Amino acid sequence: MALRSLRSLTIAFLLAFLAATIGTGLAIHWVTQATITGLVDQRVAAASKAVAGPPAAGSRPADILRRIAAFEGRLDTADIGFMLVDGEGRLLGGNIHIRRRLPVGFSTVRREDYREGLGVGRALVRDLGGGLRLTTVAEIEPFDDYDEARTRIYLVGFGSIVLIVIAGLIAFGLLIKRRIAAIRRTVDAIIDGDMQRRLPVEPSRGEFAQQAQAFNRMLDRITELMSGISNVSNDIAHDLRTPLARLRGQLERLAAQADTPPLRAGLEEAIAQADHLLAMFGAVLRIAEVEGGDRRARFEPLDLGALARDVGAMMQAAAAEEARELVVGPCDSLPVLGDRQLLTQALINVIENGLRHTPPGSRVVVGAARSPAGAAVTIADDGPGIAPDQREEAMRRFGRLDKSRNQAGHGLGLPLVEAIMRLHRGSLALEDAGPGLKVVLVVPAP
Amino acid sequence: MGMKLLLVEDDQVLAAGLVEQLQAFEHQVVHVVDGRQGLRALDDDHFDAVILDWMLPRLDGVSVLTTLRARDVTTPIIMLSALGQSAEKVRGLEAGADDYVVKPVAASELHARLGAVLRARKWARGGSGMLRAGDILVSPEKFRAWRNGKAIDLSHLELNLLAELARNVDTVLTRAMLLERVWAYDFEPSTNIVDVFIRRLRVKLTAAGGDDPIATLRGVGYMLRG
Numbered sequence: 001m002a003l004r005s006l007r008s009l010t011i012a013f014l015l016a017f018l019a020a021t022i023g024t025g026l027a028i029h030w031v032t033q034a035t036i037t038g039l040v041d042q043r044v045a046a047a048s049k050a051v052a053g054p055p056a057a058g059s060r061p062a063d064i065l066r067r068i069a070a071f072e073g074r075l076d077t078a079d080i081g082f083m084l085v086d087g088e089g090r091l092l093g094g095n096i097h098i099r100r101r102l103p104v105g106f107s108t109v110r111r112e113d114y115r116e117g118l119g120v121g122r123a124l125v126r127d128l129g130g131g132l133r134l135t136t137v138a139e140i141e142p143f144d145d146y147d148e149a150r151t152r153i154y155l156v157g158f159g160s161i162v163l164i165v166i167a168g169l170i171a172f173g174l175l176i177k178r179r180i181a182a183i184r185r186t187v188d189a190i191i192d193g194d195m196q197r198r199l200p201v202e203p204s205r206g207e208f209a210q211q212a213q214a215f216n217r218m219l220d221r222i223t224e225l226m227s228g229i230s231n232v233s234n235d236i237a238h239d240l241r242t243p244l245a246r247l248r249g250q251l252e253r254l255a256a257q258a259d260t261p262p263l264r265a266g267l268e269e270a271i272a273q274a275d276h277l278l279a280m281f282g283a284v285l286r287i288a289e290v291e292g293g294d295r296r297a298r299f300e301p302l303d304l305g306a307l308a309r310d311v312g313a314m315m316q317a318a319a320a321e322e323a324r325e326l327v328v329g330p331c332d333s334l335p336v337l338g339d340r341q342l343l344t345q346a347l348i349n350v351i352e353n354g355l356r357h358t359p360p361g362s363r364v365v366v367g368a369a370r371s372p373a374g375a376a377v378t379i380a381d382d383g384p385g386i387a388p389d390q391r392e393e394a395m396r397r398f399g400r401l402d403k404s405r406n407q408a409g410h411g412l413g414l415p416l417v418e419a420i421m422r423l424h425r426g427s428l429a430l431e432d433a434g435p436g437l438k439v440v441l442v443v444p445a446p
Numbered sequence: 447m448g449m450k451l452l453l454v455e456d457d458q459v460l461a462a463g464l465v466e467q468l469q470a471f472e473h474q475v476v477h478v479v480d481g482r483q484g485l486r487a488l489d490d491d492h493f494d495a496v497i498l499d500w501m502l503p504r505l506d507g508v509s510v511l512t513t514l515r516a517r518d519v520t521t522p523i524i525m526l527s528a529l530g531q532s533a534e535k536v537r538g539l540e541a542g543a544d545d546y547v548v549k550p551v552a553a554s555e556l557h558a559r560l561g562a563v564l565r566a567r568k569w570a571r572g573g574s575g576m577l578r579a580g581d582i583l584v585s586p587e588k589f590r591a592w593r594n595g596k597a598i599d600l601s602h603l604e605l606n607l608l609a610e611l612a613r614n615v616d617t618v619l620t621r622a623m624l625l626e627r628v629w630a631y632d633f634e635p636s637t638n639i640v641d642v643f644i645r646r647l648r649v650k651l652t653a654a655g656g657d658d659p660i661a662t663l664r665g666v667g668y669m670l671r672g
Contacts, residue, residue, distance in 0.1 A: 245550020246463050252552060252665065253467065271665065278550070279636060286633065289531050298533075314603060318642045341532065341632045348635045355637075413636075 048136035087131020283412035305368035312366035329367035334375035358383030374444035448472035449494035454484035467553030481505025515542035577612035611670035620667035
């Protein structure tokens with residue numbers, strides 16, 4: 001078992017702990033049992049020897065029975081019993097009667113072995129010669145049902161220890177789980193674009209509080225660096241737009257005054273280039289706006305399937321002018337929560353992509369259906385497609401595949417779509433339409 | 447149709463360029479550089495419209511706007527902003543701006559928007575639905591349009607486009623304005639869908655004969671002739 005998860009580690013620990021506890025219990029049981037048996041055996045031997053007596057004191061049954069009676073009178077020997085049997089197994093006397101024929105030497109007698117007598121005990125059978133057998137028994141249990149009582153003590157004692165340990169493990173596990181869940185929630189929020197989220201810091205100076213503080217300091221630093229980077233790129237996009245707009249204005253004025261058609265055409269081409277650059281900076285700023293996550297506050301319920309159908313229908317005329325066929329396939333009603341403007345822009349971008357990167361005469365098919373991940377819009381073309389190893393490049397900002405480098409577009413279309421899908425906690429996937437490219441946009445169901 | 451305009455903009459270079467270009471459109475432009483000066487200029491003088499920057503030293507654009515509207519000054523105001531985020535646009539329009547443009551803005555765009563804003567002021571607000579432009583009649587409520595009394599079969603979007611052109615008859619509407627007003631987009635797709643739909647509209651409007659009623663102003667936009 002790999003001890004990587006909290007659960008498997010806890011189970012392994014618990015099993016080891018239970019094994020050790022049960023082992024300890026059994027060991028204690030065996031050791032005490034052996035010690036008690038040894039001590040009782042000594043007592044039995046001493047009593048047996050005293051009753052059998054030295055040969056000088058007389059070894060006739062009557063002598064022995066007299067000594068048994070004398071022994072019985074003593075206070076500290078109530079748990080010792082004797083039985084004298086002759087060669088034919090007839091009971092001659094004593095204060096106990098055991099049904100079973102015990103072997104010579106030490107053995108254990110159980111309660112059911114007696115016809116009348118004592119509790120569980122140790123027996124010593126001695127052959128006194130002439131067929132006479134003296135059985136001496138001493139109780140092992142200091143009181144009745146001692147063994148059951150001892151088992152109960154073990155169960156209660158060790159059981160409560162085990163319960164305390166399990167409760168501790170659960171409490172410890174919950175504490176760690178809660179901390180990890182808090183970290184995960186914060187991380188998820190940050191992935192979703194909420195860079196202001198932080199871990200709650202408990203007032204104590206414990207390890208968890210220190211870890212939370214360190215984590216939060218790391219987030220502060222990352223936020224600082226990120227805002228530095230995005231400020232730089234936004235400032236560049238923003239500050240370059242102003243001189244570019246002046247340049248465009250100047251070109252416009254010159255074009256209005258241009259007196260020869262070639263000059264006018266050249267100036268208009270220059271204006272188109274300026275517009276292309278402006279659109280590129282606009283896209284950079286748009287991505288920054290989407291990534292800021294503020295627009296999520298304006299999400300509204302809308303039907304993504306109907307939106308895909310409307311946008312597809314709207315783009316059909318533009319596709320026809322470019323000699324491509326745009327087919328609006330079945331579009332199921334797909335209620336989602338989202339930003340209508342951004343989803344429209346994402347759909348237009350992907351459809352434009354399909355029209356732009358396919359040869360004339362190609363077909364682009366738009367469809368919408370429910371998928372396991374949520375509402376899915378599919379835009380598939382029968383053009384050359386994108387090789388699997390180039391798909392990542394196609395998603396990268398300014399990432400342009402070689403064959404399309406000379407065509408229109410600024411390499412920010414798919415990154416913007418991806419940012420929009422991320423804002424919706426959805427996804428953008430490039431797949432093989434065999435032949436062609438299939439783009440799948442998924443927005444999770446609300 | 448020269449107007450008397452007040453430009454409140456702290457970027458001197460940008461303002462100088464705008465002033466020069468707006469003058470080329472025969473407007474008379476007074477330029478001030480902060481919000482306080484803007485309010486004072488409006489106290490002292492009458493303007494046909496105000497072009498107001500969002501970020502200004504000493505009293506920002508929205509505060510100027512709110513102050514003016516609180517004083518019942520109804521002069522048309524176009525907000526200029528560097529950011530162009532839709533939340534800001536909503537705030538500007540809610541504060542009482544007539545229009546909102548993102549910098550950098552071409553003087554031709556600004557000129558067209560000024561014309562549309564002034565024109566919009568002349569409509570009888572809430573006036574009944576029929577729009578007339580020459581021999582074209584549009585009923586946005588019934589989703590119907592006629593030319594010379596003959597019905598024209600238009601899609602929903604085409605009808606909205608024609609209605610917007612008819613509402614601003616003889617006034618230039620730029621592509622950006624049409625995208626905002628007809629498509630309700632807050633972005634510009636790289637496919638020129640406005641041009642595509644204007645072409646379709648032209649085909650349908652001239653199918654039963656008659657001149658093309660839509661004038662193209664190169665690099666600026668379109669205008670329906672009355």
